[in-house]
Amino acid sequence: MDRMMNADLHCHSVISDGTLTPEALAERAKTNGVELWALTDHDEVGGQDRALAAARAQGLPYLTGTEISVTFAHQTVHIVGLGFDAHNRALVEGLRRTRGGRSERAQEMSDGLSKVGIRNAYEGALQYVGNPELISRTHFARHLVETGVCSDTSEVFRKYLTEGKPGYVPHRWARLQEAVQWITDAGGMAIIAHPARYGFTPNEEYALFSEFKAHGGRGVEVVTGSHSSPEAVRYAETALEFNLAASRGSDFHSPDESRIDLGTLPYLPGQLTPVWELLADRIQ
Ligand code: AMP
Ligand code: MN
Ligand code: MN
Numbered sequence: 001m002d003r004m005m006n007a008d009l010h011c012h013s014v015i016s017d018g019t020l021t022p023e024a025l026a027e028r029a030k031t032n033g034v035e036l037w038a039l040t041d042h043d044e045v046g047g048q049d050r051a052l053a054a055a056r057a058q059g060l061p062y063l064t065g066t067e068i069s070v071t072f073a074h075q076t077v078h079i080v081g082l083g084f085d086a087h088n089r090a091l092v093e094g095l096r097r098t099r100g101g102r103s104e105r106a107q108e109m110s111d112g113l114s115k116v117g118i119r120n121a122y123e124g125a126l127q128y129v130g131n132p133e134l135i136s137r138t139h140f141a142r143h144l145v146e147t148g149v150c151s152d153t154s155e156v157f158r159k160y161l162t163e164g165k166p167g168y169v170p171h172r173w174a175r176l177q178e179a180v181q182w183i184t185d186a187g188g189m190a191i192i193a194h195p196a197r198y199g200f201t202p203n204e205e206y207a208l209f210s211e212f213k214a215h216g217g218r219g220v221e222v223v224t225g226s227h228s229s230p231e232a233v234r235y236a237e238t239a240l241e242f243n244l245a246a247s248r249g250s251d252f253h254s255p256d257e258s259r260i261d262l263g264t265l266p267y268l269p270g271q272l273t274p275v276w277e278l279l280a281d282r283i284q
């Protein structure tokens, strides 16, 4: 178990906004040479038992996972949790509360879109949803691509679903401290997901990392499908500066949409402590 391990500790199934089942993901991970896998659906652990059973069937070592939406400094930050007890009451209940409000938000997004002539987007997005409690912007994006409004999902986000655009509705997610505590108290490790994606000022980013550590957070994603290689180098330095373990995950959502497939990332850079070294006794 070293940094040269093909661990893929971040991906999504139909239980959140991915397009494959946990079983199909386990099979794909195995085929692509993944040596340690975690399914990390947004704000949800409902797929964990299926993912573990599917990993076992493939002979694939598994860590439980989730990706929690958090509001920090008026922005949405994602916290990955790994190696927790997926049946922990406080975690399950906290995630359930975090999912609440997604339907209302989706209705408001649809109202915003109808003002620019895009009708019935809520009903359209619902057709792509696997888990009714987890309607997300991704499902709207798929609907708008399928109906020809845009040619790909990134165009949908750029034109309709990001701040200042007609389908964007600000939302209040969990607090950083609660997300870190739910994961940690359930025996797992909290990890800052894809830090380069947030567009924080240096001061805000420093505050995120310091508060995260103060609450008991222990890791950061360094090699991820949403980082360029210079960004991975930059956050390798941040991991050392804050004495955080380093994680690696594709953030795979769909064979048709994701740039990086399961198990196809570069290895972690040297000197870093891989999160799986600290989670060795949580691997199933
Ligand atoms: P939500 O939790 O409903 O706000 O949706 C967030 C999800 O939208 C993320 O987990 C990504 O899967 C997806 N997403 C966010 N920004 C983009 C983007 N620029 N292009 C494609 N997908 C995106
Ligand atoms: Mn997503
Ligand atoms: Mn994310």
Ligand code: MN
Residues within 6 Å of the ligand: 010, 011, 012, 067, 251
């Ligand atoms: Mn993700």
